Amino acid sequence: MKTGIFICHCGHNIKHTVNVKKLSEYFKKYPNVTVSQDYVFVCSEPGQDMIRESIEKKGLDRVIIASCTPSLHGEMFKDVLKKSNLNPFLLRRVSIREHCSWVGDDVEKNTEKAKRLILAGLYSAAHYVPLEEKRVDVTRSALIIGGGVSGLSAAAFLSKMGMQVYLVEKEPELGGHVRTLKNIWPAGKDGKSIIDEMIEELTGRENVEIFTSTTISGFEGFFGNYEVTLDTPEGEKKLTAGGVIIAIGFSPFDPRIKPELQYGKDDRIITTLEFEHNADTLQLPEKPRVAILHCVGSRDEQIGKPYCSRVCCINALRVGEAMKDKYKDSYVESFYMDVRAHPRGGEEYFEDTQEKGVLFTRANVAEINLSPTGIVIRGEDTLFGETFEREFDLVVLSIGMSPPVDNKLIASLLKITLDKDKFFMEAHIKLRPFDTAVKGIFIAGSCSGPKDVEESINHGRASAVKLFGFLNLGYAYVDPFISYVDPKRCSGCRMCEQACVAKAIKYDEEKRVVHVEEAACMGCGLCNATCPSSAISLKGYIDCMIDDEIGALLEAI
């Protein structure tokens, strides 16, 4: 056996707390190790070339890369092996960054830990065998959950590209929150018209099926062929979707959670959303005194909303501007922590609003009291360090975005993860903001965190193009990590068959052994753990690999 070990410095990230030189020297002397090298960035092109060269010149048959966590760069390093005509499943990744250099400070201890981790990889990889990726046919159709601006943009793109689109909306009408907004900043457009344009584009396309007042009641299967059950007003409907885009948006924060704001107790305390809907019908004196409260339901750890909702500062500015435009002599005061007018044109808008006469007071609002003459706001001006008490005719709460109500339902149906704020979690916050941990399921728009209209459209369409790229060919490759049976060892006890969730194990009455239906196997390895004689094994995770890994981690072998 000829194993090559490549230890990445990851710039500083690993080298900082792991003695990479010592490691590479250590493994040089190891039996079966042909190459042991450390390099500043193994993932870079020269790093990859180094691996390729070693494979080709030294005839490596196992490659161990000790670097970042395996979920990063997995495909890339596999490609390196493929290019050198080495089966990509003879690669073993060892995480010495996320699981070693970053989680400990002591160089000596980290180096020892990294050594053992690599050792574990080495021993485990010794049992690797070449595997072939499974090609599966995929259905060129997409299920889009949520008919808001994100979902509609995704649907528009995918249907235009000729993909079958199933658009599912819980409400009777498409359009989500955007439909209800009278004026979308900065487009200056009416939300309804934006939505109508999008719907118009979809109608008449044969490859679009829209289900309103519909929820998802069942979801099974795997990438490329998800079996979906819809609960439509006409009854249950089943369909097959190659991939899914979740775009279920957000739910507006309910200020009742903060009783000190007195919301719901007086008509003169309204939310930005209500203001948007009813601005024209508000009963106000000629010189109205208007207070706008920022960050209601955002940046508030006490109520479990530590995040910034991203859009509410602009919404607050919109209220201020509208009041000033309508009532020239109005007194409009915004109470804020930071004005986050970050979108394009936002800062200018902020300045303009200030110039129009909206006052901005950096303040902590302590409480709101109702009085017959008005609503009294008491708080502390954090710039001047003074407390104040002022009376207003109208208080507008700039409410934040909360996770969508169906987040947990969808997450558990589709087996995807929510983040700590209960929005959907992305695969990589920077580079894969639309992907989930599950192949073929994407997230778009505000359901993964607050976003404005532009960002939601970007998201919807960007996730759609990703999905399109996945399904376009009509087939895809999936991991070969499925179970197989050693018929010589199988006692035919059928325990694995009973346990298998995917019902992928079949019993042969003749031979009195079981076999695996490869297409159905999900690769969880339950059967492997159930079989007392290890007659059934999960490729890539067979017993002796894990046994040796344990042994190596404990330096017992």
Place this chain on the structure above:
Amino acid sequence: MLQDKAEKNPEIIGFACSYCTFKASEMAGSLRMKYPEGVKLIQVPCSSRVDPAFVIKAIFEGADGVFVAGCHPGDCHFIKGNYFTRRKIAALKEMFDAFSMKDKLRLFWVSAAEARRFIDKVTTMYNEIKERKNVREKN
């Protein structure tokens, strides 16, 4: 074999499901949260892949503790896998209990987002085992 370990720092082997705990551990790493270097993970596709034999093996090869960590019940990527894990590991814990070493084996549910929880779980386990180990060694 159990007795001839001299050093005071425990060795803990954790079996981590790829879809949740392992992700959480990655996240913990990228958030630079710290946990003792004695905790080492073995990645498995699902907690149900963990054969109790692995746990037994780890213990008798010198681990001071072993944990099996998977998705919260009901959240399994493989639909039901972790329910089986729960039964098997609970049974194994009972078995360990019968040999007065219940503290050596733990079962955690940690979702992919719960980096903090992961850290808390493993650190608590480590510290408790360390404490017990050192008390034992003094006696």
Place this chain on the structure above:
Amino acid sequence: MGNFQVKNVLVVGGGIAGITAALELASCGVSVTMLEEGPSIGGRMIQLDKTFPTLDCSTCTLSPKMVEVALNHNIELLSWAKPMAVKKAGQRFQVTILKKSRYVDIKKCNACGSCFPGCPVVMKSEFNMGTGPRKAIYIPFPQAIPNKASIDKCEDRPCKAACVDACPIHTNVLGYLKHISEGRFADAYMLIREVNPFPSVCGRVCDAPCEEACSRGELDDPMAIRELKRFAADQVDPATLEVPDIQQTGKKVAVIGAGPSGLTAAYELALRGHAVTVFEALAEAGGMMRYGIPAYRLPREAINRDIAYIQRHGVEIKTEVRVGQDITLAEITKSHDATYIAVGAHMGLSLGMEGEELPGVHDGITFLRKMNAGEPVQVGKKVAVIGGGNTAVDCAQVARRLGAETVTIVYRRTLSEMPASHEEVETALKEGTVIQFLTAPVRVTAKSDGFLSMVCQKMELGKPDLSGRARPIPIKGSEFTMDVDAVISAVGQVPDTRFVTELGVEVIKTGTIQVDPATLATNVQGIFAGGDVVTEPAYIIDAIAAGRRVAGSIDLFLRSKMVVSEKTWQKDRMFWSKKERTGEKFTHDEVKVLKEKYGEERRLKPQEEPLEERTKDFREVVTGYTESQARSEASRCLAGKIEGCIQCGECERRCDVKAVDYNMKDEIVDMEFDSIVLAPGFDLYDPTEKREFGYGTLDGVITGIEFERICSVTGPTGGDILLKGKVPKRFYFIQCVGSRDRQSGARFCSRVCCMYTAKHASIVKDRIKGAEIYISYIDVRAYGKGYEEFYKSTQESGTFYIRGIPGEITKGENGLLVRVEDMLSGEMRDIEVDVVILATGVRPRKGTEELCNIMSIERDEYGFIRADSITPSRTNVDGIFVCGMASGPKDIPDTVASGGEAAASCMEYINQ
């Protein structure tokens, strides 16, 4: 559907936005051409150390994407390329693309990196935002895609670099002069060392054919190349240099003669891993350098240190072993795998004149040897020296230093025929030596008073002889007599090669050994010869050249048991033969232009010891340049006057795959595309105009992106946060520099600076224990996913956030004094810090305007490409889309999303 006709899309810009768009398009089966204006894709993101809020390593997340671009079959990547003209034809676009030359053949270059260390041109690294250097030939960072070198060549070199060609060992004169002119003396030394193991020696006594060839000489004076070499050599003590780890081959080589040629060969062979033993007949190593050249020209110390360094490479020198007497050549060849004979020419030629055997009549070379060996030599008061070579002149000057009052050189031709170096003759004359030209000795007789009487006769010049010089013809009856104490005859030397005959090595009449001029192999296999023993007396540099050549030849012989013809080893730098000098000179007009351009600067003379003093002993006459003199003399070099690459050829010589091509030309190509995606990215605001912050005037005021480079492991400090070599402890960050600022014409918010500042703060906290960090802000805009939490944790980790932007930064006692009004407390505070980091805002990329103009794309008031919020990637031209920062500030996730959206729009357009 599913099978689209393959469409072509042009993506302009190779940052994360462009990369995302290109990869998405490629995954949909579109053929993408990506243009990158610079040497590598990666854009701004690859310059970052970490990304917020996860503190993920930026290189680690982006580099694989870059590799994906390089490997994706659907993407063609053109670096150093930009569009020059775009024409819309129907739905399609005709694009004229300028492919700037990188002077390195991208197909051949394998990014081995051997070219950069030799490059003498040091420039500011754009990738490091000027915080660190790079060479004129460079790969901007190790993860660059394409990972190919390019050369920064702006103009052609005015001179012909004849110096390099003239030097028998092709010393990179241009290179080391460039180094010296910019104060990198050690680098200059190492560049010399590369080809010459005797820098200290050659810096003093080389005959410097380079100076003769120097183009500057055509303007005013040639460069003082030798003197500058000596200066460089005096700056570095080779005893401080490390000896490389050499893998031994197990082969043994004998070198006979520890002169310059033998020792050079020994050194080069030792570097190649062979075990070398040098046999030297005399008491000390050095050959003619030690025994032929007097100390006032070449101090012993200079020889010793160069030789000591050679010995440190494992070369064994056995002195006082005379081959032929103490050991036979046969014995040596038997116990060694190869033998190099470099015994030099130490046998003085006899004049054949009467009285030569008299005491008081010395053979010049023997005289010098004795004197240099410290044997007692007496010359008396009056000395006559016969000959016109360097040896004769040396003898004359030595005689003076030994106490002679009158020294006369007797030479049969005139000054212009004298083979001795002109400079030496001049010095001798200055020191009072008299030269009797056109005079030849006839005989010497001993007088009763102990004096010698030398009878000479006058000569006249006749027709040129075989050597090309005029033949002296005696004038009859012109005889006269000189009374002298001693006569030193220095009319030439020949080698003593009697010992080689036993093995049948071919020797010609004069005693020189016959060799193949290319390989220096003799007729006997395994025996090589070179230096004076082959050429008759020549210069040290020629001997060194022979040593280098034979080392290559012997190495090849030892490895392959073959003596290979010149053709095969042309590839090896070692065998570069002296180029035929073209003799090409500047034309009169060229000289005029050059003179106008560079002005007249005369050659600087180095200091010398005063005339009266120096003849009293053997102290070194020339004491050399001072630092500033050296720098100013070196800067006269015409090649060094140009920007960027000086085409010294160092990289070309070092490149094993011959990828360097100085003559490459820019290319212009026309291509057709179905759609265009623009992702030119952004620049950062240059805060120089904000005088109150002192950027550019105060040490320690830097921008955020510069700080990013300093933190980065691919940066100039390898990731250690160092400022002027010290670890700063107190940090002041100022946000909104050039954002939200009417003064600088940018009312907009740059969206990323709040967060990258928080990120910097947390990096500092992580790497510098006990660091003190202040951040000035107006509003903290932590709006993205996880941002607020990141901001909070930064704040809680002990970073002081101060609301309010400082009014002024001044130099304090122990650092920089920041004066700021804390708006929350209302206090005016003076805070002293070590470093101030300006979180500069974003600006459209330089060149965005030009790009937009050729495509008729509209821009907004700030110069960003105008786009609409509902159709975020659509520009005013149908079919051209924009993404990333080009249409306004965005953070990375937004940029990635916008790249994807642009790809979607592009897909829709091309599939209409």
Place this chain on the structure above:
Amino acid sequence: MLGKKIKNGNIEDTLNRFLKDDQHLVLGFEKGENGVSLRAFKNYLDHYSLLNPIFSTNGALHLRRLFSKGTKIILMLRPCEIRAYIELIKLNQIEREDIIAVSIDCFGALSSKDKTDDIPAEADQLREYFKKTDTMRWACKVCRERRGVVGDAGIRIDRDGLFWAFSYTEKGDSFLSLIEGEPEESRTEMLMSGSEKQDQFQNDMKTFSKDFAKCTMCMNCRDMCPVCYCIDCVFNGDEYLPKGDALLNKILRSGPVQLPQGKELFHFIRMYHVSQTCVGCGACEEACPQGIPLTKYFKGISERLQGMFSYMSGRSFDESIPYLTFLEDELKNAED
């Protein structure tokens, strides 16, 4: 309960009737020269003994991989043997179709190691014998189920000394139909009552090590265990084969080590493997040449682990082995 009284306690007639068919077999005990032993009877019963006072192996062991069809077999075995049989049915190691499993009230047995000739084979005498000598096997003393209440049918003895046959399954019904007479209600209390609950097994590693110090890893315990059914045991596979090279590496790396014997590993893993199927018959201990008290451990552990899921091995044909199923709403405290 409704059962059939066996006239004169003579079950032999019934079985002989059954054996008239050439394709029929009875597996039961034979009283031979060297005491009672297990025998397959064909055509007629000879020296038949209902009870077997000596325990050497568990009879179910021999039934493993019995798949042949067409030969009808009646098993007349101890409850522990029938329970093991039932577990093996669940594990698909025996084709159940043609087999009727009849459990017989068991009054305990003497270990084959303590075998004497004077031991009686009749219920009453046996009871008296054990009362007198206290030589009953430990496994039998702590037996969880010595009553003939498992399997397809059971043969029980009431306080009046009458023999009863009860049916528990359809197959049991067909067995009962072989017996003459009509079913009637049994009103007298049975001689054998349910077992007393034993203390929960509790141990520690120290005791374990002491107890197993004599173990030579002969693996007889495994080979004789009726529910250790694997054709190819993992401990024969390369996972557990000695790895000399690796061991040498380790020694060179970290100094001398105690050579691993794998005892703990073997017994713990086996303990886990049989934890739900172990019937506590003590066959392992019987087989152990070193006299290690294996029953204490295996039975103790399996009872604890089965208890968690309210499972009892061999109690019923229908209960699923707990590791192969789950309830969503259970083990709430499993997480630490």
